[in-house]
Amino acid sequence: MSKRFIPLVILAAGVLGFLFLKMTRPEPAQVSATERSWRVQVQTIEPAAHAPVLPLYGEVVAPEQISVVATLAGRISERPVAEGQRVSQGDLLVALDPLDVEPVLAQAKAQVADLDAQIRAEQVRYGNDLAALKSEQAILANARRQLERTRSLVERNLASRENLESVTDAAARAELTVSVRQRAIDEHPARLQSLEARLAQAKASLATTQRDAERSRVVAPFDGVVTDVQVAVGDQVSRNRNLLSIYSIKGLELRARVPDMYRAELLGALAEGAELHAYNDQRDIRFRLERFAGISDPSGTEAILAVTGDPAGLRPGALLPVSLERPARRDTIAIPFSALYGADSVYLMTDDSRMKRVTVERVGEVLSANGERRLLVAGETLQPGARLIVTHLPNALTGLKVDVAGELEDAGADNRGPAQ
Numbered sequence: 366m367s368k369r370f371i372p373l374v375i376l377a378a379g380v381l382g383f384l385f386l387k388m389t390r391p392e393p394a395q396v397s398a399t400e401r402s403w404r405v406q407v408q409t410i411e412p413a414a415h416a417p418v419l420p421l422y423g424e425v426v427a428p429e430q431i432s433v434v435a436t437l438a439g440r441i442s443e444r445p446v447a448e449g450q451r452v453s454q455g456d457l458l459v460a461l462d463p464l465d466v467e468p469v470l471a472q473a474k475a476q477v478a479d480l481d482a483q484i485r486a487e488q489v490r491y492g493n494d495l496a497a498l499k500s501e502q503a504i505l506a507n508a509r510r511q512l513e514r515t516r517s518l519v520e521r522n523l524a525s526r527e528n529l530e531s532v533t534d535a536a537a538r539a540e541l542t543v544s545v546r547q548r549a550i551d552e553h554p555a556r557l558q559s560l561e562a563r564l565a566q567a568k569a570s571l572a573t574t575q576r577d578a579e580r581s582r583v584v585a586p587f588d589g590v591v592t593d594v595q596v597a598v599g600d601q602v603s604r605n606r607n608l609l610s611i612y613s614i615k616g617l618e619l620r621a622r623v624p625d626m627y628r629a630e631l632l633g634a635l636a637e638g639a640e641l642h643a644y645n646d647q648r649d650i651r652f653r654l655e656r657f658a659g660i661s662d663p664s665g666t667e668a669i670l671a672v673t674g675d676p677a678g679l680r681p682g683a684l685l686p687v688s689l690e691r692p693a694r695r696d697t698i699a700i701p702f703s704a705l706y707g708a709d710s711v712y713l714m715t716d717d718s719r720m721k722r723v724t725v726e727r728v729g730e731v732l733s734a735n736g737e738r739r740l741l742v743a744g745e746t747l748q749p750g751a752r753l754i755v756t757h758l759p760n761a762l763t764g765l766k767v768d769v770a771g772e773l774e775d776a777g778a779d780n781r782g783p784a785q
Contacts (some may be wrong), residue, residue, distance in 0.1 A: 368744070373403050376763065381506045399419040401764040401766070402675065402718070402754070402767055402768045403758060403765065403766070403767045403768070404756075404767070404768045404769075404770045405714075405754050405755075405756035405758065405767045405768070405769065405770060406754075406755050406756045406769070406770050407703070407752040407753060407754055407769055408700065408701075408752070408753045408757065409750065409751075409752060409753075410698055410747050410748065410749060410750065410751045410752070410753055411749060412695075412696040412697065412698055412743075412747065412749060413695075413696075413697070413698075414693045414694065414695045414696075414697070415592045415693060415694065415697045415699055415728075415731050415741055416659045416690045416691060416693040416694075416701065416731070417690075417691045417694065417697075417728050417729030417730060417731055417741045418688040418689060418690055418691065418730055418731060418732055419627055419688070419689045419690075419691055419729065419730075419731065420486050420622070420686065420687075420688055420689075420730070421621035421622070421623065421668070421686070421687050421688070421689050422621060422622075422684065422685075422686050422687075423619040423620055423621025423622075423668075423670070423684070423685055423687060424609055424619070424620055424621075424682065424683070424684055425617055425618070425619055425679050425680065425681055425682065425683040425684075425685060426617070426619075426620055426681055426682075426686065427612035427613065427617055427618075427681040428616055428618055429587070429589075429612060429613040429616040430610055430611070430612035430613075430681070431586065431610065431611055431612070432593075432607060432610045433583050433607075433608045433609050433610065433611065434605050434606060434607055435456060435461065435538065435603065435605065435606045435608055436461075436577035436578075436580045436581055436604070437461060437465065437466055437469055437578070437581055437604055438465065438579050438600070438601075438603050438604045438614055439461040439462050439465030439466060439581070439595065439602065440462040440465055440599065440600070440601050440602075441459065441460075441461065441462070441596050441599060441600045441601075441608075442460055442461060442462040442463070442598065443459065443460040443582075444458070444459045444460075444594075444596065444597065444598050444609075445457055445458075445596070446458055446459075446591045446609070447482075447594065448593075448594045449591065449592065450589060450590070450591045450610070451588075451589070451590050451591075451614070452493070452585045452588070452589060452590075452591060453585065453588050454584075454587050454588055455505075455584050456584060456585045456674075457582065457583070457584055457755060458583045458584060458585055458591065458609065458611065459583050459608050459609060460581060460582040460583070461463060461581040461582070461602075463581075465576075466578045466581050466687055466747065469574055469577075469578070470571075470574050470575065470578050473567070473570050473571040473574040474571060475572070475576075476502075476567045476571070477564065477567045477568055477571050477763055480560060480563050480564040480567050481564065483560050484557065484560045484564060484681045485669075487553070487556055487557055487560060488557075490549075491550065491553045492516065493636050494546055494549050494550045494553070495550060497546055498543065498546045498547060499551060500672065501539065501542050501546055502543055504535060504539045504542075505536070505539040505540055505542075505543050507535035507539075508532070508535050508538075508539040508540075509536055510540075511532050511535070511536070511678065512529075512532045512533055512535075512536045515528055515529050515532040516529060526781065555619075563656060572671075574722075583608075585611060586611075587615075588613065588614055589611045589612050589613045589705075590611065590612055590614055590616055590680075591609060591610070591611050591785070592609070592610050592611070592612065592681075593609055593610040594608075594609045595607055595608060595609060596608050596609070599644060612681060614676060615676075616671075617671075617672045617676050617679055617681070618655075618669055618670060618671055618672070619643075619669075619670040619671075619672070619685060619687065620651050620658070620667045620668070620669055621667065621668050621670065621689075622665040622666065622667055622668075623657075623665050623667070623668045623685065623689075624664075624665045625661070625665055625666065626659065627691065628665070628666050630691060630692060631654065631657075631668070631689075631691065631692075632657065633692075633765070634692045635654065635656070636689075639691070639692060639727065640653060640654075641653070641654040641689065641690055641691070642651050642654070642673070642689075642690050643670055643687040643688060643690065644685050644687060644688060645685055645686065645688075646686060646688075646736070648736075650672070650674075650676070650679065650685075651672075651673045651674060652670035652671060652672055652673065652687060653670060653671050653673050654668060654669075654670050654689065655669050655670060655671050656668075664777060668689070670689075672745060681696055688732060691729060694728055694741075694743070696743055697728050697741050697742065697743045698741070698742055698747055698753070699731045699733070699739040699740070699741055700739060700740050700741075700742060700753060700755065701739060701740070701755050702738075702739070702740050703755055703756065703757040704740075704753055704754065704755040704757070705740055705742075706722070706757075706761060707743070708727070709724055709725055709727060710722055710723065710724055710725070711723060711725055711742070711753060712753075712754040712761055712763075713751050713752060713753060713754065714747070714751075714752040714753075714754055714767060714769070718766060718767055718768065718769075719763075719764050719765060719766055719767065720754060720761060720762065720763060720764065720767055721763055721764075722756075722761075722762070722763045723744065723747075724744065724745040724746070725742040725743065725744040725746070725747065726742060726743045726744055727740065727741075727742055728741040728742060728743050729741050752769075754767065756770075
């Protein structure tokens, strides 16, 4: 065989081998398309009455806070309390030196005594004026008779003109004396009224001074905490100088701004006699909603909450986040926030294991027993026994096939209120 045919033989053998292998190859298995399903967790819907909570951020204030000022000028002789110290009712807070208080009190008493003496002197003077007036009127009558006799004698040339002038002057002097005395008697009521008014003013000043003297020793009017101490023993203070402050530990309040959309609901509950409570995150401090402030602004109205029980170290000025319980609402469900899609949609699981989007009403938030915040929703489509999908799927849509990985209990059961 010629060498030039060898490549052709090899090529032909390769082609025949390929064809043989192709005819003897095994047939591939037939593959059918299957629908993918997503594993989710579900919660069985059990509508009940829940009390939604409203998160608030408030400031602790002390409405019963008293600022102690110096009622008189003087030196601080005692100040047995310190900043932040708790005191009981009747405990001494601060006192002025009695050596600075007693002279002021003695001066006020002396002024009253002086005016009392002036009034008595005026009464004596008035009595003397009445008695003197009778004598002076008799002297005036005698002077007038003497004047008439002298004029008669002068007319008959039995007396000189000098005698007439002398008698006339005596009668005029007697008349002037009576006039002055009568004016003094007529002015007596006005003088007496003026002295009595000055005496009343002096007595009022004495009463004020006695009150200020008594208040120069300040005791705690209630069980409280001392704050804003501005003086020390030995300081010289002026009148009305701020010394310290004290607030009652039993009257602390929390002021938190409530949006206007919730105000009508809360006011209605208060009008019906409901007690609405709030508590901090640790639930160791509780408050009771008492009332709303009288003035509002565009950001809301201040709610005033009173501390119930032990204030547990609260201090005025502290900022505190709390959760206020709103009135309970029936036929609501507490769900995880992961179950919510958009603003008002959730997915239910149908009998054929597919997702179905439904619209719900957002009622508020609720706290579980472990402190976890859950969303409170309501809606006609949330029927008892239905299964709510709580796993958040990015590609969620109606008709998507899902499998149940686990079923959650209604975690809001711990927050259910009584049926209304």
